[in-house]
Amino acid sequence: MAFIEARNLRKLYGRGGNLVTAIGGLSFTIEAGEFVGIMGPSGAGKSTLLNLLATLDQPTSGEVLIDQENLTYLSKAALAKFRRQRLGFIFQDFNLLPGLTVEENIVLPLTLAHTPLAQIQTACQTVSRILGLTDLLTAAPDEISLGQQQRVACARAMITQPQLLFADEPTGSLDSQAATELLQYLTAINQREHTTILLVTHDAFTASFCQRIIFIKDGMLFAELRRQKTRAAFFQQVIDMQATIGGGQKYDLF
Ligand SMILES: Nc1ncnc2c1ncn2[C@@H]1O[C@H](COP(=O)(O)OP(=O)(O)OP(=O)(O)O)[C@@H](O)[C@H]1O
Numbered sequence: 407m408a409f410i411e412a413r414n415l416r417k418l419y420g421r422g423g424n425l426v427t428a429i430g431g432l433s434f435t436i437e438a439g440e441f442v443g444i445m446g447p448s449g450a451g452k453s454t455l456l457n458l459l460a461t462l463d464q465p466t467s468g469e470v471l472i473d474q475e476n477l478t479y480l481s482k483a484a485l486a487k488f489r490r491q492r493l494g495f496i497f498q499d500f501n502l503l504p505g506l507t508v509e510e511n512i513v514l515p516l517t518l519a520h521t522p523l524a525q526i527q528t529a530c531q532t533v534s535r536i537l538g539l540t541d542l543l544t545a546a547p548d549e550i551s552l553g554q555q556q557r558v559a560c561a562r563a564m565i566t567q568p569q570l571l572f573a574d575e576p577t578g579s580l581d582s583q584a585a586t587e588l589l590q591y592l593t594a595i596n597q598r599e600h601t602t603i604l605l606v607t608h609d610a611f612t613a614s615f616c617q618r619i620i621f622i623k624d625g626m627l628f629a630e631l632r633r634q635k636t637r638a639a640f641f642q643q644v645i646d647m648q649a650t651i652g653g654g655q656k657y658d659l660f
Contacts, residue, residue, distance in 0.1 A: 407438075407474070408435035408436065408437060408471070409435075409436055409437055409438035409439075409440075409472065409473055409570070409602055410435065410436040410459060410470070410471070410472055410570070410602070410604070411434075411435050411436075411469075411470070411471040411472075411473070412432055412433055412434050412435075412458075412468070412469075412470055413433055413460065413468055413469040413470075414431050414432070414433050414454070414467070414468040414469075415429050415431070415432045415433070415458055415465050415467075415468035415469075415470065416429055416430060416431050416432075416465060416466050416467045417429040417451070417454050417455075417458060417463070417465050417466050417625075418466045419454035423610065425589075427456055427625050428454040428625055429451045429454055429458065429465070429625045429626075430451075430624065430625035430626050431468070431625075431626065432468075432622070432625070432626065432627060433468075434531055434602045434620060434627065436602065436604065437654055438473075438569075438600065438602055438608065438636055439596070439600040439601075439602055439604075440602055440603075440618060441593070441602075441603045441615070441616050441617045441618075442595045442603070442604050442605075442616055442617065442618050442619070442620060443604075443605055443606070443607055443612070443613045443616035443618070443619040443620070444456060444604065444605070444606045444607075444619075444620050444622065445455075445608065445613055445619050445620070445621050445622075445644070445647075445648070446604075446605060446621055446622040446623050446628065446651065447623060447651060447652060448608070450622045450624065450625065451622055451624070451625040452606040452608075452622065453574055453606060454625075455606075455622065456572055456574055456604065456606045458470060459472075459572070459604065460489075460493060460495065460572040460604075460649075461477055461485055461488065461489050461493070462495075465478075466561070472488075472492070472570065473492075473569070475488070478527075482490075482510075483532050487580065490515065490519060490566070490567050491519075492568055492570060493568050493570050493571075493572065494560050494564060494566065494568035494570070494571040494572070495563055495571075495572050495573075496556075496563045496571070496572070496573040496574070496576045497559070497573075497574050497575075497576075497578065498545075498574055498575040498578040498579060499579075500555050500556060500558070500579075501559065501561040502547040502555055502558060502559060502562075504546065504547055504548060504549075506546075506547075507544055507545065507546060508539060508542050508543050508545050508546075508547065508550065508558050509530060509534075509543035509544065510543070511547065511558055511562055512530055512533065512534065512539070512558060512561045512562050512565055513526050513529070513530050513562075513565060514562060515562060515565060515566050516529060516565060516566065519566075522572075525565050525577050529565050530543075530565065533561045533564050533565050534561060535556045536560045536594075537558075537560060537564075537591060538557065538587075539554070539557055539558060539561055542554060542558075547610070551584075552580060552581075552584070553580050553581065553583070553584025553587070556576065556577075556579065556584065556588060557584075557587075557588065557591075559616040560576075560588060560591065560592075567599070568601065569601065569602060570601070570602045570603075570604070571592075571595075571601050571602070571603045571604070572604050572605070573592075573603065573604070573605035573606070574605070574606045575606060575607055575608070575609075575613045576588060576592075576605055576607075577589065577607065577609060578607075578609075582611075585611070586613065589612060590615075590617065593615055593621070603616075610641055610644040610645050610648060611641065613641075613644045614633075614637045614638075614640045614641035615637065615640060615642060616633065617632065617633050618630065618631065618632050618633070619631045619644060619647075621647060621651055628650070628651055629647060629650075631643055631644065631647060
């Protein structure tokens with residue numbers, strides 16, 4: 407049974423003669439516990455697609471179902487509750503609140519949900535230990551490195567133990583060591599907790615940690631790759647597909 411189902415999704419921006427088709431009619435499914443990447447050239451519609459699946463944006467037409475719940479028919483309040491209880495988000499620019507400590511940022515989703523304090527403290531200890539943040543809990547976000555900030559954002563996304571985690575270019579601001587650590591952590595929660603992960607990336611190294619990559623171009627499905635052998639072999643397959651699809655790297659002209 408599909409965990410995420412996109413049914414003929416379309417998203418147009420603008421109006422009149424200035425209409426842009428960001429997503430042109432996409433249908434696919436993702437199973438529970440999959441670790442899936444979305445790739446494609448700049449402007450292909452990757453972020454738009456992620457935002458539609460993550461309920462952060464509404465399609466012009468088509469439907470998104472998550473765990474057999476058709477999100478098209480949920481009210482704004484029901485959608486907000488669904489998002490809060492079941493989804494986690496990691497974005498490239500972290501969105502940490504500068505006036506709060508690392509700990510306050512991490513526990514924010516539980517604080518907003520009025521979770522009992524003892525439960526918040528236990529959850530914070532667990533997630534901080536896993537992500538190596540225990541010694542940084544009293545720091546302010548601007549006192550820690552970018553890699554550490556990204557791990558804080560990851561901890562905040564994970565503290566509610568979401569079934570489904572969305573990440574948009576999660577390694578975009580990280581050096582290769584911090585990126586590797588984050589990807590190993592995502593792999594671990596995918597394998598241990600069976601968290602379904604959907605991430606957008608233009609980076610073949612990041613993509614090589616996924617089990618399956620959906621390539622889109624001009625808002626349409628272009629190809630799909632499944633990891634069958636080693637991560638190194640998958641990395642090479644991703645590079646080859648990027649060459650085929652064209653414009654695979656954002657900054658390949660520089
Ligand atoms: N808010 C918006 N208003 C108008 N057009 C938009 C808007 N957001 C995205 N677009 C257009 O929709 C198309 C898809 O954009 P999107 O950001 O989803 O692509 P992407 O594949 O994530 O690109 P990138 O890799 O550069 O981030 C592009 O042509 C973009 O210019």
